[in-house]
Amino acid sequence: xxxxxxxxxxxxxxxxxxxxxxxxxxxxxxxxxxxxxxxxxxxxxxxxxxxxxxxxxxxxxxxxxxxxxxxxxxxxxxxxxxxxxxxxxxxxxxxxxxxxxxxxxxxxxxxxxxxxxxxxxxxxxxxxxxxxxxxxxxxxxxxxxxxxxxxxxxxxxxxxxxxxxxxxxxxxxxxxxxxxxxxxxxxxxxxx
Amino acid sequence: xxxxxxxxxxxxxxxxxxxxxxxxxxxxxxxxxxxxxxxxxxxxxxxxxxxxxxxxxxxxxxxxxxxxxxxxxxxxxxxxxxxxxxxxxxxxxxxxxxxxxxxxxxxxxxxxxxxxxxxxxxxxxxxxxxxxxxxxxxxxxxxxxxxxxxxxxxxxxxxxxxxxxxxxxxxxxxxxxxxxxxxxxxxxxxxx
Numbered sequence: 536x537x538x539x540x541x542x543x544x545x546x547x548x549x550x551x552x553x554x555x556x557x558x559x560x561x562x563x564x565x566x567x568x569x570x571x572x573x574x575x576x577x578x579x580x581x582x583x584x585x586x587x588x589x590x591x592x593x594x595x596x597x598x599x600x601x602x603x604x605x606x607x608x609x610x611x612x613x614x615x616x617x618x619x620x621x622x623x624x625x626x627x628x629x630x631x632x633x634x635x636x637x638x639x640x641x642x643x644x645x646x647x648x649x650x651x652x653x654x655x656x657x658x659x660x661x662x663x664x665x666x667x668x669x670x671x672x673x674x675x676x677x678x679x680x681x682x683x684x685x686x687x688x689x690x691x692x693x694x695x696x697x698x699x700x701x702x703x704x705x706x707x708x709x710x711x712x713x714x715x716x717x718x719x720x721x722x723x724x725x726x727x
Numbered sequence: 728x729x730x731x732x733x734x735x736x737x738x739x740x741x742x743x744x745x746x747x748x749x750x751x752x753x754x755x756x757x758x759x760x761x762x763x764x765x766x767x768x769x770x771x772x773x774x775x776x777x778x779x780x781x782x783x784x785x786x787x788x789x790x791x792x793x794x795x796x797x798x799x800x801x802x803x804x805x806x807x808x809x810x811x812x813x814x815x816x817x818x819x820x821x822x823x824x825x826x827x828x829x830x831x832x833x834x835x836x837x838x839x840x841x842x843x844x845x846x847x848x849x850x851x852x853x854x855x856x857x858x859x860x861x862x863x864x865x866x867x868x869x870x871x872x873x874x875x876x877x878x879x880x881x882x883x884x885x886x887x888x889x890x891x892x893x894x895x896x897x898x899x900x901x902x903x904x905x906x907x908x909x910x911x912x913x914x915x916x917x918x919x
Contacts, residue, residue: 626896643835647858662854662866666839674854682873684896692889700884704818704876 536669537641541572544639548573555602557713558634564723570645571638574672579634579679579712581605581705583613586626598627604706607699614691621689628684631705633660633677633712639670646671652726656719677715679708728861729833733764736831740765747794749905750826756915762837763830766864771826771871771904773797773897775805778818790819796898799891806883813881820876823897825852825869825904831862838863844918848911869907871900 545566548554554562557578565571583598599613617627640646646663653661653675660676683701686692693701737758740746746754749770757763775790791805809819832838838855845853845867852868875893878884885893 643858662856663858664854666835666855680872680874681876683875684873684893687892692892693885694889697884697886697889700879701876 537639538569540639540670541569541641544572544574557602557716558636561636561716561720561723564720565636565638565649570641571649574637574639576636577632577634578602578716579709580632581709582630582632583610583617583685584628584630585617585621586628587622587624604709605702607702610698610702614685618689618691623688625689626684626687627691628682629701629705630683631679631681631708633679633708634658634675634716636675637664638673638675640673641670643671646673648726649673649675652722653719656722657715658719675719677712679712681705681708729831730761732831732862733761736764736766749794749908750828753828753908753912753915756912757828757830757841762833763841766829766831768828769824769826770794770908771901772824773901774822774824775802775809775877776820776822777809777813778820779814779816787820796901797894799894802890802894806877810881810883815880817881818876818879819883820874821893821897822875823871823873823900825871825900826850826867826908828867829856830865830867832865833862835863838865840918841865841867844914845911848914849907850911867911869904871904873897873900 548562548566554576555578558576562573562576565573580600580602582600584595585598587594598617601609614627621627638649640649643666650661650663650673653673658675658677660678662674662676664672664674681701681704685698691698740754740758746768747770750768754765754768757765772792772794774792776787777790779786790809793801806819830841832841835858842853842855842865845865850867850869852870854866854868856864856866873896877890883890
């Protein structure tokens with residue numbers, strides 16, 4: 536069961552597109568081991584989401600999504616798009632998210648091994664998400680994160696100076712996440 | 728080993744103080760079962776932290792901490808305290824945090840049971856944090872969270888209107904977390 540699922544996951548990864556360059560080497564390093572395969576990943580991102588009602592993140596619509604640092608002009612353009620297309624009552628939030636990798640491990644002891652490596656490399660929020668007879672799923676996750684509400688009803692409440700400050704922090708969070716990926720890669724290589 | 732650690736944890740809980748009322752019933756409901764004991768918990772909170780340098784949350788100093796909704800006047804008072812006492816380069820962040828409970832389970836199957844209940848009750852970020860011969864630790868955690876930078880060098884960048892908006896959202900996040908605790912309590916009771 537595990538071997539078959541692993542083969543299919545690796546095939547999908549080889550033929551698929553849309554994987555961030557930043558994270559590909561890490562996925563390869565994990566997938567070269569028979570006891571693991573990766574099921575999903577993101578190298579970290581800055582996103583603008585529009586929520587139809589407060590806190591209803593499930594119903595969020597993406598206004599913009601970047602896997603790299605964002606310039607103030609890019610942010611402003613996206614805010615304008617939102618303001619022009621917004622619906623009454625919608626809230627705009629800026630999120631900065633840490634890298635995330637889901638790894639299926641063939642047993643609990645393999646799961647514990649990669650969990651230990653991830654935590655040691657600075658991914659302190661890593662954990663085991665599920666355990667079944669077929670596989671144990673590990674989530675590799677860091678603590679960096681921002682969740683900032685920016686406005687409602689098409690109106691941005693904060694000043695340009697504050698927006699610049701928030702964006703600078705978001706870019707910092709993103710780059711800190713990418714640096715941790717480098718640390719994770721060298722830790723994984725040492726396991727060989 | 729597990730039984731002894733459990734007895735000590737329950738004694739510490741019975742004699743300890745500082746446990747939020749909101750969460751005590753849930754801890755009792757978990758701790759009445761021989762296969763579990765709780766090791767730490769928070770019913771959710773709104774905090775102001777001052778960071779000596781960008782993103783260095785490990786070195787954060789608490790400026791204020793509330794386990795209940797916060798009024799705008801309370802927030803303003805705390806911002807003033809920070810501005811009066813700040814050190815050069817320090818950043819002020821407002822965080823709203825979901826409830827969190829750490830549960831030690833005597834084995835993997837007990838851990839999986841409580842993890843399933845927690846996820847079904849809306850605590851979607853719940854996971855297994857560690858697995859050892861002695862115990863398996865489950866973290867019960869929800870997705871609600873805010874991490875908003877407010878200012879630097881003793882200066883708050885955002886307008887009063889924006890601050891009110893952020894605080895309203897933070898209070899909403901807090902109360903949403905508390906409602907989920909009620910859902911978790913009734914789900915745990917059904918397990919009996």
